[in-house]
Amino acid sequence: MGVTNSGTADSPVAILVDDDAEVRDSLGELLNSIGIDSISFSSAQEVLDAKLPDRPGCLVLDVRMPGLSGLDLQSLLAARGILMPTVFLTGHGDIAMSVQAMKAGASDFLTKPVRDQTFLDAVSAAVAADIARRAASAVSRKNAALYETLTPREREVLKLVVSGAMSKQIAFDLGISEITVKLHRSNMMRKMHAKSITNLFSAWQSLPADMRSTPTENSKAL
Structure with a gap:
């Protein structure tokens, strides 16, 4: 394993995997020149077998290597929950292989020898995508924690509000008074840190799919 490290724990890192030492060294130096650390x-x-750093970045994988291929590695890492964008490099690329890589979620597929700027552009785009993914994930976790603080009735009201229902309709659907709906709605908005329906809808959309699809309670309790 080789490491080039020029930044902090939050700076981007590229995980380089190639059985050619010269390629690894060359790509590592190239990435370091634009401020991206690398681990090869x-x-x-x-x-x-390694413990990969929890930092924004991307994978740069050679497709054809002795033992497991780059495509195999991408699949195995994804199964472990490591979802960094992947840039594939190959000296023996073909259409079928690139299609397989893209279907598996590859950020880019480059054929060796690759121009320096083309490589840097591909890695920079992959890193930017991972930074955005990690930011969205953090927002999702925060909003999921807020959602967990809601009562069952407040969750029902939330789901109906984001579906576009007005208080009168919500009261009818839930079999409670409109005044009670407004009370639950006010408490729900406060707990979700939502200052507007637009904020609430954004928070709702960021929640994990299983939370958004959970059936509402059918009780008539207040």
Whole structure:
């Protein structure tokens, strides 16, 4: 394993995996020149055996390597919940392989030898995508924690509000008074830190799918 480190724990890092030491060294120096750290490995198995840093970044994988291929590694890492964008490099690329890589979520697929700027552009785009993904994930976790503080009735009201229902309709659907709906709605908005329906809808959309699809309570309790 080789490391080039020029930044902080929050600075981007590229995980380079290639069985050619010269390629690893060259790409590492290239990335370091634009402020992206790199950690290099000579095989997919080395990556699987290592503890990867929890930092924004991307994977740069050689497709054809002894043992596990880059495509195999991408799949195994995804199964572990490591969802960094992937830039594939290959000296033997073909259409079928690139299609397989893209279907598996590859950020880019480049054929060696690749121009320096083309490589840097691909990695920069992948890193930017990972930064955005991590930011969205943090927002989702925060809003999920707020959602957990709601009572069952407040969750029902929330789901009806974001569906576009007015207080009168919500009261009818839930079998409670409109005044009670407004009370639940006010408490729900406060707990979700939502200052407007637009804020509330954004928070709702950021929640994990299983939370948004959970059936509402059918009780008539207040």
